[in-house]
Amino acid sequence: MNRRTKLAALAVALLITAGAAGSATAAGEGAKAPREAAALTGTAKLYRVASDDITFSFDAHLAAKDVKDPQAATGTFRFSHYKGDWGGYAVAKVDCLLTGGKVAVVTGVVTDTDLPHLKGKRVGISVHDQGKRDRLGYSWVGRNADLEVPPCLSSAPFERTKAGTGDFHVTPWEVPYPAE
Structure with a gap:
């Protein structure tokens, strides 16, 4: 793989990981409800x-x-x-x-x-x-x-x-x- 493809794959993997971590945190116990606007x-x-x-x-x-x-x-x-x-x-x-x-x-x-x-x-x-x-x-x-x-x-x-x-x-x- 060339360098550009490796960087793109790494960026996608990081985004997926961050999204999954954010979803787990939001769904976890003790998560605060969003404050009113x-x-x-x-x-x-x-x-x-x-x-x-x-x-x-x-x-x-x-x-x-x-x-x-x-x-x-x-x-x-x-x-x-x-x-x-x-x-x-x-x-x-x-x-x-x-x-x-x-x-x-x-x-x-x-x-x-x-x-x-x-x-x-x-x-x-x-x-x-x-x-x-x-x-x-x-x-x-x-x-x-x-x-x-x-x-x-x-x-x-x-x-x-x-x-x-x-x-x-x-x-x-x-x-x-x-x-x-």
């Missing part, structure tokens, strides 16, 4: 100088099997804003979740609310997970609430959370890029 969880109140009580809660997840489809995300998020006897709440069913590093954007369609103009609307929220003092933004700031928001779209996280009220946690999306 992305997540946004937690609850916190927004900081306000006035006496507004504004709370956001997230339980949004993108399964490992759906790593290439952020619109396959599942879960819910909830927000409320009260000041005296004025205010309301909304619960949305997640329809998209994108995360990058410590920043997340989640959208969902409002399924439950005491604010009739929000029922059935898609809203978007962004979070910057900074540890104890996170930041948050929402799609309805500075715009007509009747406009429809596309999936995975929100504003920059311009609000600060109130110290000591909770903590958001962002699991970064590991985008499956093809090998170079």
Whole structure:
């Protein structure tokens, strides 16, 4: 055999061996399940100088099997804003979740609310997970609430959370890029 054929045969043998070893490891006991592709969880109140009580809660997840489809995300998020006897709440069913590093954007369609103009609307929220003092933004700031928001779209996280009220946690999306 010439040298080129021997190198090719060796490369194929190494690939087969590595594949078999990887399969055995994955099938073996104690093998860890793959981590979810992305997540946004937690609850916190927004900081306000006035006496507004504004709370956001997230339980949004993108399964490992759906790593290439952020619109396959599942879960819910909830927000409320009260000041005296004025205010309301909304619960949305997640329809998209994108995360990058410590920043997340989640959208969902409002399924439950005491604010009739929000029922059935898609809203978007962004979070910057900074540890104890996170930041948050929402799609309805500075715009007509009747406009429809596309999936995975929100504003920059311009609000600060109130110290000591909770903590958001962002699991970064590991985008499956093809090998170079």
